Amino acid sequence: MDLDEMLTRAAPRREHTPETSAALREMVDASRSTARSRHRVRLITAGAVVVAALGGTAAAAGAVPASWIPWTTPANHQCHMQFTIDPSRDGEGETNMLPEHINKARQTQELAAARDFLAGFDYASIDQDRAIADYRALQRRLSAKGIHNPPEHGDELALSAVSRVVWDSLNAHLTELGYDMRPVKGSDLFVLVGASAWKCD
Amino acid sequence: MGGQAQDASLTAALRATAPDLLTYFERRTTSREDAADLLGETMLQAWRRVDRLPDNPERQRMWLFTIAANVLANGRRTFRRRRALTDRLRQTLRPTSAPDPAEHSEVRDAVMHLHRAQQELVMLIHWDGFGIADAAEILGLNPSTARNHYATARKALKDALAEEALIQPPSMM
Numbered sequence: 001m002d003l004d005e006m007l008t009r010a011a012p013r014r015e016h017t018p019e020t021s022a023a024l025r026e027m028v029d030a031s032r033s034t035a036r037s038r039h040r041v042r043l044i045t046a047g048a049v050v051v052a053a054l055g056g057t058a059a060a061a062g063a064v065p066a067s068w069i070p071w072t073t074p075a076n077h078q079c080h081m082q083f084t085i086d087p088s089r090d091g092e093g094e095t096n097m098l099p100e101h102i103n104k105a106r107q108t109q110e111l112a113a114a115r116d117f118l119a120g121f122d123y124a125s126i127d128q129d130r131a132i133a134d135y136r137a138l139q140r141r142l143s144a145k146g147i148h149n150p151p152e153h154g155d156e157l158a159l160s161a162v163s164r165v166v167w168d169s170l171n172a173h174l175t176e177l178g179y180d181m182r183p184v185k186g187s188d189l190f191v192l193v194g195a196s197a198w199k200c201d
Numbered sequence: 202m203g204g205q206a207q208d209a210s211l212t213a214a215l216r217a218t219a220p221d222l223l224t225y226f227e228r229r230t231t232s233r234e235d236a237a238d239l240l241g242e243t244m245l246q247a248w249r250r251v252d253r254l255p256d257n258p259e260r261q262r263m264w265l266f267t268i269a270a271n272v273l274a275n276g277r278r279t280f281r282r283r284r285a286l287t288d289r290l291r292q293t294l295r296p297t298s299a300p301d302p303a304e305h306s307e308v309r310d311a312v313m314h315l316h317r318a319q320q321e322l323v324m325l326i327h328w329d330g331f332g333i334a335d336a337a338e339i340l341g342l343n344p345s346t347a348r349n350h351y352a353t354a355r356k357a358l359k360d361a362l363a364e365e366a367l368i369q370p371p372s373m374m
Contacts, residue, residue: 003359004327010308011328014224024223028215031244032208142271144341 085114107183135161214261311361319354
């Protein structure tokens with residue numbers, strides 16, 4: 001047997017059952033709406049976010065909850081950030097997102113660990129310039145590989161970069177604790193005071 | 202191509218390619234559940250870039266595999282959305298039960314001991330059925346660099362498998 005034949009015959013066999021084929025078809029059909037679902041609000045006008053987050057009375061006052069983290073972008077725009085953790089079970093049509101080995105107690109532990117981490121996180125320690133540089137470098141690396149994310153500039157770029165630091169830190173923390181983050185869903189929300197538009201990814 | 206036509210075209214491309222993409226990930230991960238997750242991430246990435254979907258079905262397949270290779274390389278682990286998308290698929294994937302012949306394991310071991318770029322080239326060519334030019338494109342390699350990597354990989358594999366007496370060593374002139 002020559003090398004080519006030997007290599008070809010050594011390909012790991014992966015046979016898919018009819019059940020898998022059906023799941024794949026469903027997955028393809030669901031992927032479009034999942035990819036386009038609005039999960040993460042990035043930049044919002046002060047008015048819009050208050051309506052969304054606080055309701056009418058607070059909106060009129062222009063208030064932002066004290067639990068939100070104040071932030072100043074490089075353009076010296078004042079912003080408030082909120083990072084929240086929820087159970088991964090909203091599912092977008094799916095009823096069970098959790099792996100079989102993760103039970104309710106385990107999920108509760110992981111959610112608590114994630115929330116504790118975010119509550120104790122030293123946001124002031126984030127080096128925004130460094131975060132932006134790292135984020136740009138990441139985008140350049142992805143772009144070099146043919147992955148072109150929508151361009152981000154100014155405050156949006158800064159907030160995405162800061163957000164990435166927070167989520168990466170959480171990821172590393174949970175991994176260190178031996179958690180795999182499957183039961184955890186993270187969301188971030190930014191209020192940029194005076195922004196002229198809002199957008200979601 | 203307009204928006205609706207692009208959506209229909211990507212849906213068709215994903216339907217046609219998803220089984221091969223799943224196999225691609227299954228061959229490169231230790232957990233079949235991880236393969237399902239990586240496929241889910243690939244689909245999400247594809248939809249985010251649907252405006253760049255090529256018209257030609259063969260190019261669409263290449264485009265999807267290139268996204269898959271990048272997803273694999275980057276180990277992107279967005280911990281939202283994808284889990285919902287892949288849950289059903291993960292539940293259908295179970296370990297394969299039939300053991301492979303021992304010689305296949307030895308060949309795979311030899312492949313896994315190659316340098317990463319060489320290993321990926323060999324797998325794309327011999328396991329996933331791509332030509333060397335397409336494999337180079339998927340990996341973002343210059344074609345001549347890919348040819349060099351591939352030639353080096355073949356020599357290393359021949360040496361390794363000759364040691365295992367699976368193939369005849371090159372004759373000494």
